[in-house]
Amino acid sequence: MATKPRDDTDMIAGLLLMAAAAFFGWQTTGLEVGTSLRMGPGYFPMLLSGLLFLLGVWVFLKSFGREGEPTGPIAWRGILFILPAPVFFGLTVRGLGFVPALFLTSLIASQASVKMRPLPALVLAVLVTIISTLIFSYGLGLPFRRFGPWLDF
Amino acid sequence: MTLTLTRRILLGSALAFGLAGAAAAEFPDRPVTLVIPFAAGGSTDVVGRIVAERMGQELGQQVIVQNVGGAGGSLGAGQVAKADADGYTILMGTVATHALNPLILKQKPYDPVADFAPVSLLVLVPNVLAVNPQLPANTVQELIDLAKTEPLAYASSGNGTPLHLSGELFKAMAGVDITHIPYKGSGPALTDVLGNQVPIIFDNLPSASGHIASGKLRALGVTTAERAPSFPDVPAIGETLPGYETYSWNALFAPAGTPPEAIAKLHDAAVAAMADPAVAARMGEFSATIVASSPEELAEHVKAEMAKWEPVVKDANVSLD
Amino acid sequence: MDLLSNLGMGFSVASSFANLGFCLIGVLLGTLIGVLPGIGATATIAMLLPITFQLEPVSSLIMLAGIYYGAQYGGSTTAILINMPGESSSAVTAIDGYQMARKGRAGTALATAALGSFFAGSVATFLVAIFAPPLTAIALEFGAAEYFSLMVLGLVMSVALAHGTVPKALAMVVLGLLLGIVGTDVYTGTPRFTLGITQFSDGLNFVALAVGVFGIAEILRNLEDEHERQVMTRNINSLFPNRDELRQIIGPVLRGTGVGSILGILPGGGAILASFASYTIEKKLSKHPEEFGHGAIAGVAGPESANNAGAQTSFIPLLTLGIPANPVMALMIGAMIIQGIVPGPSVVTDQPELFWGIIASMWIGNLMLVVLNLPLIGLWVKLLTVPYFVLFPIIMAMCSIGVYSVNSNVYDLFAVAFFGLLGYVLSKLRFEPAPLLLGFVLGPLLEENLRRAMILSRGDPTTFVTRPISAGLLVLALAVLVLVFLPQIRRRREEVFTESEG
Numbered sequence: 017m018a019t020k021p022r023d024d025t026d027m028i029a030g031l032l033l034m035a036a037a038a039f040f041g042w043q044t045t046g047l048e049v050g051t052s053l054r055m056g057p058g059y060f061p062m063l064l065s066g067l068l069f070l071l072g073v074w075v076f077l078k079s080f081g082r083e084g085e086p087t088g089p090i091a092w093r094g095i096l097f098i099l100p101a102p103v104f105f106g107l108t109v110r111g112l113g114f115v116p117a118l119f120l121t122s123l124i125a126s127q128a129s130v131k132m133r134p135l136p137a138l139v140l141a142v143l144v145t146i147i148s149t150l151i152f153s154y155g156l157g158l159p160f161r162r163f164g165p166w167l168d169f
Numbered sequence: 170m171t172l173t174l175t176r177r178i179l180l181g182s183a184l185a186f187g188l189a190g191a192a193a194a195e196f197p198d199r200p201v202t203l204v205i206p207f208a209a210g211g212s213t214d215v216v217g218r219i220v221a222e223r224m225g226q227e228l229g230q231q232v233i234v235q236n237v238g239g240a241g242g243s244l245g246a247g248q249v250a251k252a253d254a255d256g257y258t259i260l261m262g263t264v265a266t267h268a269l270n271p272l273i274l275k276q277k278p279y280d281p282v283a284d285f286a287p288v289s290l291l292v293l294v295p296n297v298l299a300v301n302p303q304l305p306a307n308t309v310q311e312l313i314d315l316a317k318t319e320p321l322a323y324a325s326s327g328n329g330t331p332l333h334l335s336g337e338l339f340k341a342m343a344g345v346d347i348t349h350i351p352y353k354g355s356g357p358a359l360t361d362v363l364g365n366q367v368p369i370i371f372d373n374l375p376s377a378s379g380h381i382a383s384g385k386l387r388a389l390g391v392t393t394a395e396r397a398p399s400f401p402d403v404p405a406i407g408e409t410l411p412g413y414e415t416y417s418w419n420a421l422f423a424p425a426g427t428p429p430e431a432i433a434k435l436h437d438a439a440v441a442a443m444a445d446p447a448v449a450a451r452m453g454e455f456s457a458t459i460v461a462s463s464p465e466e467l468a469e470h471v472k473a474e475m476a477k478w479e480p481v482v483k484d485a486n487v488s489l490d
Numbered sequence: 491m492d493l494l495s496n497l498g499m500g501f502s503v504a505s506s507f508a509n510l511g512f513c514l515i516g517v518l519l520g521t522l523i524g525v526l527p528g529i530g531a532t533a534t535i536a537m538l539l540p541i542t543f544q545l546e547p548v549s550s551l552i553m554l555a556g557i558y559y560g561a562q563y564g565g566s567t568t569a570i571l572i573n574m575p576g577e578s579s580s581a582v583t584a585i586d587g588y589q590m591a592r593k594g595r596a597g598t599a600l601a602t603a604a605l606g607s608f609f610a611g612s613v614a615t616f617l618v619a620i621f622a623p624p625l626t627a628i629a630l631e632f633g634a635a636e637y638f639s640l641m642v643l644g645l646v647m648s649v650a651l652a653h654g655t656v657p658k659a660l661a662m663v664v665l666g667l668l669l670g671i672v673g674t675d676v677y678t679g680t681p682r683f684t685l686g687i688t689q690f691s692d693g694l695n696f697v698a699l700a701v702g703v704f705g706i707a708e709i710l711r712n713l714e715d716e717h718e719r720q721v722m723t724r725n726i727n728s729l730f731p732n733r734d735e736l737r738q739i740i741g742p743v744l745r746g747t748g749v750g751s752i753l754g755i756l757p758g759g760g761a762i763l764a765s766f767a768s769y770t771i772e773k774k775l776s777k778h779p780e781e782f783g784h785g786a787i788a789g790v791a792g793p794e795s796a797n798n799a800g801a802q803t804s805f806i807p808l809l810t811l812g813i814p815a816n817p818v819m820a821l822m823i824g825a826m827i828i829q830g831i832v833p834g835p836s837v838v839t840d841q842p843e844l845f846w847g848i849i850a851s852m853w854i855g856n857l858m859l860v861v862l863n864l865p866l867i868g869l870w871v872k873l874l875t876v877p878y879f880v881l882f883p884i885i886m887a888m889c890s891i892g893v894y895s896v897n898s899n900v901y902d903l904f905a906v907a908f909f910g911l912l913g914y915v916l917s918k919l920r921f922e923p924a925p926l927l928l929g930f931v932l933g934p935l936l937e938e939n940l941r942r943a944m945i946l947s948r949g950d951p952t953t954f955v956t957r958p959i960s961a962g963l964l965v966l967a968l969a970v971l972v973l974v975f976l977p978q979i980r981r982r983r984e985e986v987f988t989e990s991e992g
Contacts, residue, residue, distance in 0.1 A: 025918075025919055025920055026658075026919075026920075028919060029658065029919040029920070029921065032919065033661050033665075036665060036668075040683065043682070043683050044682075047680060047682060048678075048680075052951070053944060053949035053951070054944070054945075054949060055940070055941050056678070057675035057677065057678050057680040057682060058682075060671065060937045060940070060941075061668065061671055061682060061683070064664055064667050064668050064671075065668065067664050068661060068664045068665060068668065071657050071660055071661040071664060072661065074657040075657050075661060078655070078657065087918055087919075088714065088715075088918075089714045089715050090714065090918070091710045091711070091713040091714040091914070093713065094709065094710040094713035094714070095710060095911065095914070098706060098709055098710060098713070098882075098886060098910065099706070099907040099910055099911055100907070101886045101887075101890065101907075102886065102889070102890045102893070102903040102904075102906045102907050102910075103903060103904055103907045105890040105891075105894065105903055106890075106894065106900035106901075106902075106903030106904060107900065109894060110900075118887055118890070118891070121886065121887055121890055122883050122884070122886070122887045123883075125882065125883040125886035125887065126879075126883035128709075128713055128882070128883075129713060129878075129879035129882070131877070131879040132883075136880075137883075140880060140883055140884075141883070144883065144884055144887045145887075148887060148888070148891060152537075152891055152895070156523075156537045156538065156541075157231075157233065157540065158537060158895055159202050159233040159234070159235040159898075208817070208820070208897070209536050209539065209820075209821055209824060210814070210817075210820035210821040210822075210823055210824030210825075211820070212827075214824055215824055215827045215828055218540075218543070218824075218828055219828060222543070234540070235898055236536070236897065236898070237897060237898050237899070238692070238897050239688075239692045239897060239899065240674075240688050240689075240691040240692060243688065244688065244689060244691075244899070248898075273679075276688075278688060320948065322945070322946060327676065328674075328676065328677065328678065328679040329679055348945060350942060350945060350946070351676050352676070353676060353938070354820075356757070356813045356814045356820065356823075357757070357813075359811075359813055360629075360630070360757050360807070360811065360813050361633060361634075363630055363811065363813075364629075364630030364631065364632070364633065365630075366633035366634065366946065367946065375827070379812050379837075380811075380812075450830075451828075451830055454830055455827070
């Protein structure tokens with residue numbers, strides 16, 4: 017199996033495209049396709065899903081017969097802390113309010129780097145929160161509650 | 170979905186805390202948020218911002234406008250329906266959020282009657298039936314006759330909007346078939362009618378008025394029962410098709426369960442704002458008729474509108490998931 | 491000709507002390523807010539809109555226009571410095587601008603963007619002043635069939651944006667088109683690909699997509715191996731383009747200005763194509779197309795000029811028809827109505843001071859922008875010397891606020907995280923995000939106009955070739971396909987076999 021040269025990256029890429037095409041195609045099944053002259057909501061998506069699948073096959077087939085480059089390391093720590101940051105902000109901005117939600121969001125995001133020590137992270141989060149609150153809440157008067165109902169007692 | 174579930178729990182606890190926290194202090198002791206369920210720049214947004222500024226002066230607290238657009242107004246309305254019932258979050262409701270969407274949507278995100286405490290019906294805004302001047306029809310009757318002999322199409326700001334349904338009601342009452350061409354908003358629809366890509370449009374009068382005044386569009390009729398004061402020469406469609414009447418409207422709603430004192434304060438501030446000559450002048454330029462009703466009148470109005478639109482929605486077979 | 495006297499009147503209105511002040515404040519605030527990551531022109535204007543309500547109508551619109559230019563330029567700055575575009579137009583700038591920044595040429599890239607924008611803005615302003623009414627007439631000739639053909643042309647050109655392999659670039663365009671379909675079908679109201687989430691019924695948020703696949707994916711790449719990889723070179727070269735570089739940007743700036751001015755007039759989304767089209771043209775004309783995607787200065791100069799020229803000429807449908815060409819213009823209309831001005835053809839005749847005052851202030855605004863920003867470039871470039879592990883938490887906080895502020899929709903924030911992951915996976919698989927983004931903005935327009943054209947022609951597909959403008963655009967698309975792609979595919983084949991670098 018490993019004897020023949022193969023571009024692993026492109027092989028995975030092709031498979032991923034086919035999977036995405038299958039997903040969109042599956043989602044299209046419930047939609048009315050219509051005819052070329054009177055297109056329904058499903059016509060265009062169906063066409064595109066088919067096209068994406070073919071492109072996936074093309075990329076997949078092209079991956080054989082040549083050597084690929086290594087994919088390199090994966091930023092697991094980044095994925096673990098960067099991606100949850102906006103999600104956390106979204107989940108808490110109404111409940112906790114703008115100030116605490118932003119503080120915690122910055123704190124979470126800062127953990128994505130191994131170079132960030134706890135104390136500087138805390139200082140950075142405090143600064144970001146103060147400056148953003150001054151700009152967006154006081155300066156521009158955006159309709160965010162600074163401290164949300166979860167903190168009312 | 171797990172996300173929605175978490176969100177619901179969070180919202181639930183938010184509500185519980187919020188209620189516990191509602192202090193006995195005089196309402197309002199902090200800024201009030203007015204949710205506009207459409208993107209900034211549209212006609213509801215404009216009405217909302219003009220009213221919000223003046224209401225803020227009356228209440229002695231800023232009224233902050235927050236645009237929560239999406240799903241034809243359902244997202245913003247749904248958000249206010251679930252908000253703390255303390256009077257600090259209110260909604261600029263429209264014919265779409267409180268009559269059409271609840272009839273059209275298969276999944277109902279809120280109940281327009283049970284989930285809201287009416288505050289005041291602010292303004293009525295006429296719609297207009299207008300055509301490109303190249304279309305050989307000068308009156309509503311001529312348009313109906315023309316539609317019976319050749320295929321025509323009309324543009325609207327989107328599927329399930331008040332303008333689309335005004336068109337459908339017109340078709341039903343006139344007994345003609347005109348193809349509906351929906352657009353994403355009034356602007357692109359107007360462009361295509363000005364360029365004669367589509368000959369006919371149902372539009373809000375404020376958005377079309379500049380083009381009518383300059384002669385780029387020929388107004389055949391307004392959709393209100395009476396002629397609009399800003400265009401006394403344009404007949405009402407009802408003069409040709411007796412009983413035809415549609416209009417858009419804007420009204421303030423608070424979440425159901427809001428204390429009556431807060432409703433009363435908001436109502437008084439809204440009425441005072443609408444009585445301001447400067448606001449009245451703006452609304453006049455906008456071709457909007459000021460109503461400034463009581464909460465009870467608004468409650469009746471919502472029921473009447475739903476009763477009126479239900480058969481139209483059914484006949485036109487409009488439904489959205 | 492009374493053009494001169496009209497312009498004179500405009501300048502006397504716009505250069506009153508107060509109006510100059512409002513223009514300056516607008517440009518300054520627009521730049522400062524627009525430069526925050528994840529906050530594009532639309533969000534900036536929506537945030538700053540209430541500030542302008544208290545002013546006189548002319549002053550208020552002058553200030554808003556200033557905010558608009560400032561925000562546009564601020565958005566390009568973020569695209570260049572940290573690869574985080576806030577609008578579709580600056581997404582193109584990010585491709586080569588960010589690569590220039592990584593090579594220590596951030597100052598040159600920013601100065602090129604500023605100079606190109608100023609030139610394009612000045613030319614386009616005069617076009618607006620002289621040709622506004624006849625240009626409007628052309629714009630009205632564009633119906634559904636013409637827009638469809640224009641979008642086809644855009645798609646054909648889009649693949650040239652990528653510097654990878656053709657099938658992968660095509661796949662990104664198609665994936666973008668599919669993502670663009672998410673939301674409610676305009677014609678039937680059927681939700682498509684929304685997974686039952688009402689919050690996505692108006693489609694996915696463009697800013698969430700752009701911030702995710704460009705900005706966040708880049709942050710993740712930079713965090714892969716912090717000890718080895720240096721995000722920015724430490725040695726930053728001179729801030730301003732040297733004589734040789736200036737010579738290189740003249741052609742792209744001129745062509746970008748032309749392309750942008752024409753496309754900006756079309757109210758149905760033509761301006762979206764401006765920077766993409768300019769990039770494609772420059773790459774085609776360049777003697778070194780292989781530099782594109784690795785920091786080609788022409789890849790910054792052309793699109794930035796096109797973008798800014800389009801931004802000016804998109805005022806034409808607004809001022810002469812009262813019709814918004816994009817969300818920013820929709821906000822301007824709202825602002826006009828709040829000020830008691832009914833936008834439309836009557837503005838020119840009824841309120842000439844307003845009309846010509848705004849046109850004059852466009853030029854003044856552009857001048858202020860360049861005067862203000864050239865000195866600021868040093869400051870922006872200094873920002874890059876801030877250690878990356880300090881910079882990215884700030885970026886994450888700002889883009890969370892920015893994305894949320896547009897519609898207060900928390901699902902937009904979830905979309906940011908999703909697209910960040912998607913963008914990272916795609917970059918690991920050596921896909922490029924720019925064609926994806928173009929597909930995303932074109933997808934809805936393409937389908938909407940195709941179906942509308944078919945309804946209007948009552949199911950007759952010949953409508954696309956019997957209407958002259960549409961036919962012309964399709965012939966052009968075919969020509970591009972034949973002339974551009976055949977040699978390119980051949981050359982790419984050779985590249986693949988000779989060098990392994992992707």
